[in-house]
Amino acid sequence: MDKVLITGGTGFVGHWLRQTERHGLSVDYLSSANYSDENWWNWQYNYIIHCAPISPEKVIKCAKKYAARLLYVSSGIVYHYEIDTEYRKNKVAWEEMCLDSGVDTVVARLFTFYGDHLDDNKAIVQFEKAAKAGQPLHIWGDGSCVRSYMHGLELGRWLWAILLHGESGQAYDVGSDESVTMLELARKYSDNIIIENSRPDPMTYYMPRDTAKTKRLLEE
Numbered sequence: 001m002d003k004v005l006i007t008g009g010t011g012f013v014g015h016w017l018r019q020t021e022r023h024g025l026s027v028d029y030l031s032s033a034n035y036s037d038e039n040w041w042n043w044q045y046n047y048i049i050h051c052a053p054i055s056p057e058k059v060i061k062c063a064k065k066y067a068a069r070l071l072y073v074s075s076g077i078v079y080h081y082e083i084d085t086e087y088r089k090n091k092v093a094w095e096e097m098c099l100d101s102g103v104d105t106v107v108a109r110l111f112t113f114y115g116d117h118l119d120d121n122k123a124i125v126q127f128e129k130a131a132k133a134g135q136p137l138h139i140w141g142d143g144s145c146v147r148s149y150m151h152g153l154e155l156g157r158w159l160w161a162i163l164l165h166g167e168s169g170q171a172y173d174v175g176s177d178e179s180v181t182m183l184e185l186a187r188k189y190s191d192n193i194i195i196e197n198s199r200p201d202p203m204t205y206y207m208p209r210d211t212a213k214t215k216r217l218l219e220e
Contacts, residue, residue, distance in 0.1 A: 001026050003043065004163075005068075007035050007059060008051030012152065013073060013110070013159070015117040017049065020156030022164070041065075047163055049073065056094050063103040071163045072098040076111040076175065080203055099169060106166035108159055111175030111208050115152030123182065124149060131189035138194050143183030145201035148176035148208070161217040172217070173208035 002025050006014055009029025021027055025047075030040060035052060044066045050059045051073045063070045074095050077088045098105045114124050123139075130137045158174045166172055182201070186193050 002046040004028070004047040004049065005040055005043075005045045005059075005062070006030060006049045006051060008032075008053065008073075009034075011051060012113070012115075012117045012119065013051045013155065016115065016152035016156035017051075017159060018156075020153060020160060022160050047071070049159070049163060050098075053090075055090075056098050060098060060101045060103055064101070067104075069104045069106070069163065069168075070098060070101075071159065071166075072105060072107050073159070074107050074109050074171070076109045076173065076206060076208065078109060079209060080206070083203055095171070104168050106162050106168060107171035108162050108174050109171055109208075110155070111173070111206060112147045112149050113152055113155055113175075114149045115155075117152070124185065127186050127189045136192045136194045137186045137190050138196050139182055139186055140196045141182065141201040142198050143181060143186070143193075143195060145182050145203065146179050146205045146207060147182065147185070148179050148206075149185075150174070150176040157218065158214055161220070162214065165217040165220040170213075172214040173211050174214060175208040175211065177208065177211055179207055 004025050004027040006017060006027060006029050008014055010031045014029050018029060045068045047069050048059050048063050049071045050056045056072055059070060072095060075091045077083060078092050095107055118125050127137050155174060162172050
């Protein structure tokens with residue numbers, strides 16, 4: 001039975017990987033505390049999925065030690081050169097670190113999602129909570145920024161397909177192709193909406209560029 005190590009295994013992505021776990025695999029889902037104690041070095045893994053928001057240096061060493069395949073969970077933010085943040089810089093650098101390591105690596109570039117276990121600071125979670133409480137929905141921007149939302153079940157399915165069937169050295173987009181503006185999303189929950197700031201979002205369009213390549217892996 002192939003063994004899989006998942007770092008960041010208790011977060012949103014780890015939660016949905018657990019819900020969609022493939023048969024015939026033995027999977028270890030690491031919390032941040034589990035990751036820090038490094039007991040996972042004592043086990044041989046065939047696959048590693050690095051979801052934790054930290055440098056992949058340690059998992060690269062582990063992958064080399066056991067000749068494991070590595071899936072680095074990155075972000076669609078890497079496409080947006082206009083966003084000069086530490087988060088984007090890290091994603092770009094860590095993708096390159098994995099791809100240049102000599103390890104059998106595939107990359108998943110994640111976009112926007114919904115479903116259980118999502119962080120409370122996400123707009124879709126705030127909209128849902130406000131609507132249930134009968135409170136106004138607040139939009140920080142002019143509401144025109146375009147996103148798409150994929151459910152966590154699909155996220156999990158796509159990531160397992162990339163891990164098991166993706167071509168080494170390739171990056172795969174993970175997200176929905178159905179676009180929605182932030183204002184349209186808010187209106188799905190309530191008409192009681194407050195626009196807090198009329199300035200456009202710095203990232204006006206955040207959508208996958210090519211999901212066809214990823215979808216083909218689901219057929220294998």
